Amino acid sequence: MSHLHRVNVAKPLGVTVFHVGPQDQDLCTLADILDSTEWKLCPGTRWSLAATEDVPSATARLTEETVPIVLCERESVSGNWKDMLESLGKSSAPPMLIVISRTADEYLWAEALNLGAYDVLSKPYQPAEVVRVLSMAWLHWMNRHSNGAAVARAS
Numbered sequence: 001m002s003h004l005h006r007v008n009v010a011k012p013l014g015v016t017v018f019h020v021g022p023q024d025q026d027l028c029t030l031a032d033i034l035d036s037t038e039w040k041l042c043p044g045t046r047w048s049l050a051a052t053e054d055v056p057s058a059t060a061r062l063t064e065e066t067v068p069i070v071l072c073e074r075e076s077v078s079g080n081w082k083d084m085l086e087s088l089g090k091s092s093a094p095p096m097l098i099v100i101s102r103t104a105d106e107y108l109w110a111e112a113l114n115l116g117a118y119d120v121l122s123k124p125y126q127p128a129e130v131v132r133v134l135s136m137a138w139l140h141w142m143n144r145h146s147n148g149a150a151v152a153r154a155s
Helices: 025-036 055-064 081-088 106-115 127-153
Strands: 012-020 045-052 069-073 096-101 118-121
Touching: 012 025, 012 055, 012 081, 025 045, 025 106, 025 127, 045 055, 055 069, 055 081, 069 127, 081 096, 096 106, 096 127, 106 118, 118 127
Parallel strands: 012 045, 012 069, 069 096, 096 118
Antiparallel strands: none
């Protein structure tokens, strides 16, 4: 008599990273990192990238979509990371904002964290650093989001 075991193959959980900044070689590098990484800290996830070049269009899209992580260029033609942070604060499940810059110095890092950004990533992107920062941001967002949902169900 043979025993058949059902194996539940869970569909990977999609994690979208929203990039606000120039669509350049750094963005291609980021896309490659998201596609080719084994997300050891976040098993069962599949990562994808959405992108726009400016803060107003990002704000418009993010009011329609729930996205856990936003990477925002320090400065762009239409605004900066502080503008993005302010608009994200109006969301019911605000994403983790990570400031990106070629000139990521201690001043930017301190200012970003003090004002409420999650972290700062320097460019050009280094795969290990990108994976570490994005994994931790996603886990933090999931923890915050699921706790909020549990509190809402309990009340």
